[in-house]
Amino acid sequence: MSKDFETVIGLEVHVELKTRSKIFCSCTNEFGAKPNTNVCPICSGFPGMLPVLNEQVVDYAIKAGLALNCEIAEYCKFDRKNYFYPDLPKAYQISQYDLPICKQGYLDIEANGENKRIGITRAHLEEDAGKLVHQGTISSSTFSLVDLNRSGVPLLEIVSEPDLRSSQEARAYMEKLRSLLLFAGVSDCKMEEGSLRCDANVSVRPYGQEEMGTRAEIKNLNSFKAVEKAIDYEVRRQIEALEDGEEIIQETRTWEEERQITRSMRSKEEAHDYRYFPEPDLPPLRISREWVERILQSLPEMPEKARERLMEEYGLSEYDANLLTLTPDYLAFFDECSLYYKDGKIISNWMMGELTKLLNQKNMDIAECRIKPAALAEMLKLIDEGRISGKMAKDVFETMFETGAGPEKIIKEKGMEQISDEGTLGMIIQEVIDKNPGVVDDYRNGKKKATGFLVGQVMQATKGQANPALVNKILAEKLTS
């Protein structure tokens, strides 16, 4: 990227709150149902229908606001945002205009190895619109279909300050935001299901210039990768345009995943004029400080605190502690496992190593994992007790992952248990010694390395199940006696 230009990015993130019912009606807030089956006359905008606010939505908004270090408004209200679109049943969206429920927060990201604080301008509540479905491809279809299942799903729109300076920072912001919201427990933040969505406002300006460049708003960023790639593309496009002496137009662009480009969405027939005005059907909100305090008390441990705790209590590295606190599910797995097994470093190693590897291979979430934390702890104890070797443990772990069975059971079924009985091992070792008098002589004549061959023979005879430490010990005894 050109070193003459500075990139300026602000993100608008829509997050679906995981309430049971929608924001203004009692329809289920559930993803993936048949079209128009999670609907009622209210969320379908029928004549005479009125909104009634779901209390849980407000609780979640306060919770999210606190997780993002926001000020929670003492007074706020809803407004109507007016525009016509077939997936917007009332032709207005109930949103919050001048008095959002949360404002002036921040979150910290890591940028170039340093901590960087990104401002959050505001977070406001609104209802989601429905969905337009095209038949066949967009270009060949002659009509669209409207599915209103998503209409009325509660959204929190979180608007950042234009504090981000690169696509990497934007991604880091998104990851951090997701982590905080997951910890707060207000959303499942699944980008692939659209419960976390992102629009990016991107502009460039010559270094040293105070004034902002003209920005483009990029929509349709459905993954962290898309956020990064679309911004990179857009920055390149804008710099090239400026270097060619062109002007940047303020416009909305969409990210085309297939072509890996941003494309101008056809200029609207009108300039947008949303004609916001106070929603008369909904009385305003007064949020007492007691209410905020109550939500604060219910807020679980946030990732920063958890990270510190892990480093302090278990001596984990910052890197490991960071990874373990990326999602609440990882942390919960770790914390539960550590109830049964004391060495946090070893748990962390297994989680970051084998477990993550297998989850990634299967593209699975830790919440779906068949290994329970207690089972991992049990397996780790078996290693310590010498009943299985570290190498055997990897096989056991894989089987646990696939079948969900406990380690004891797997070891028994596969006959994998390590031979740690001194009597049995003594007999086997004696046999090996008897069969290899030449090697034994070599050893006794000073060739200490000869034990390696003997150990190998013992392992072969036991199909690798002999406890290596014991073998070494008994062998040494027998050879020197």
Place this chain on the structure above:
Amino acid sequence: MDLYELTLHELQEKLHNKQASSEEIVKAVFSRIKDVETKIQAFITLDEEGALDKARKYDVQDHFSSLTGIPYGLKDIICSQGMKTTCASKILENFVPFYDATVASRLKEAGGVLVGKLNMDEFAMGSSTEQSAFFPTRNPWDLDRVPGGSSGGSAAAVAACEIPFALGTDTGGSIRQPASFCGVVGLKPTYGRVSRYGVVAYASSLDQVGVFSRDIRDCALVLNIIAGKDPLDSTCVDIEKPDYTEFLKDDIKGLKIAFPREYFQEGIAQGIKDTVKKALLKYEELGAIVEEVSLPHSEYALPAYYLVAPAEASANLARFDGVRYGRRDFEAENVIQMFSSTRAAGFGDEVKMRIMLGTYALSSGYYDAYYLKALKVRRLIKNDFDKVFEDFDLIVSPTTPTTAFKLGEQTGDPLTLYMNDILTVPINMAGLPGMSIPCGFVDALPVGMQLIGKPFDEGTLIRAAYAFEQNTDYHTAKPDPGVM
């Protein structure tokens, strides 16, 4: 007297004493409707078969609720499950809701028998019922004259004894003005007293459902049924609801009544001023204390109303886009065209005009000058009332500047028509309860007196109205539209 002429409470008595069956009452009502409806044209939809079925069902059951077996009508802006609800608009000509408005279901649960849906100005925008997309309704007192509006069908049907009572809606006077023109009782409760759920919205911060009846007792009885908290309407307030019949006492000694001088100024017909002044003397005679007061911002209520109401309407009527219900233009090639031509063909002139006005008042660059300014003025209007109510129990004024005008007389300039609302609009702007009761005649046309109360004090309105009614006989006069 014929059954159709009886009031709701008289019918209750007949039913209770087994002097009449519900079937007989409903038949009498439909026979009356057949006699006069071709002249009055109050109904958009009638359901004789459904009503008779219901009446027969009630006749064989033992259980009695407050309305069991009694016929009534609903303004066609109130959604009725399985019965067309058109808002007197072509855009909803064939709309059949699968849900009941809360007021409709409360009347249903109380045992009422829905006779049909009543004509109105399209989407409640108008003061004459001439803005109905289907046909105008006539005033039973003079068929050349309008019944008022927007709830003109409700007022005319009750006045012509087609039904004992009806519900209407009132955003700027749409119950009180037609009640006044037709010589019946019309109550607009406090904003928040009655649920708006299932009532097609015109201006959400002003709309309120209310009652048309031929006497005050009926009004109290119906209010008892429809008032009260509804979890489906966030603005329907959860405060204690009295038994309104408790206020039916002929005693207003010491009641403090104010009459605002701004409501008796030029522009109000002399005959009307005289009639209402005479009524005020009656109140004094009955022991009330009557004093003149000032509501200094009165003249600003109308211009403020005609910004606030259209602004809200422009959003409320945006949902009629041809996607989910109602009429659609199938010729349109793209969505914007479909929206625009569907709406242009589906809405009448006055509706389009108010949508345009409201859109303009909210649009970028004009919001502060028009909409926001109007909201500030609304505050001043409310403050005026609050101040008077510190010292008085009730405010009394004429309901309308004139008696019923002739059809076609006020269809040119919208501003002329809007002036009809000048005495009723301030009450909606302040969210107060208002009632119009018959208080005399000018040139054989009824005159209405407006009673305005403190928020949620419908009781005092009923008490004062009842005392007046008991000591006068204007409410007993009935029009004779002539039988075909």
Place this chain on the structure above:
Amino acid sequence: MTLSIQEVQHVALLARLNLGEEEKEKYAEQLGSILQYADKLNELDTEGVEPLDHILPIFNVFREDKVIPGPDREEILANAPLVEEGQYRVPKII
């Protein structure tokens, strides 16, 4: 006072109303005269007056986060002008 035809056109587009030429002229005039009437409000000094956006002194009206299944899809779609595969069919969005 009259509005310009361009202003009327802009408002009609925002409001999604197709207007004929005659209608545009009529609305230009009628809207103009109503807005002129509304200008009467400027006689009042409203400096420092709190706009009244909610008439009732009530706050925090909520419902519980409880799911109540909606009506059958057939019922919801029964009034729709054009339905396909359980969805509302509209002209293609460009």
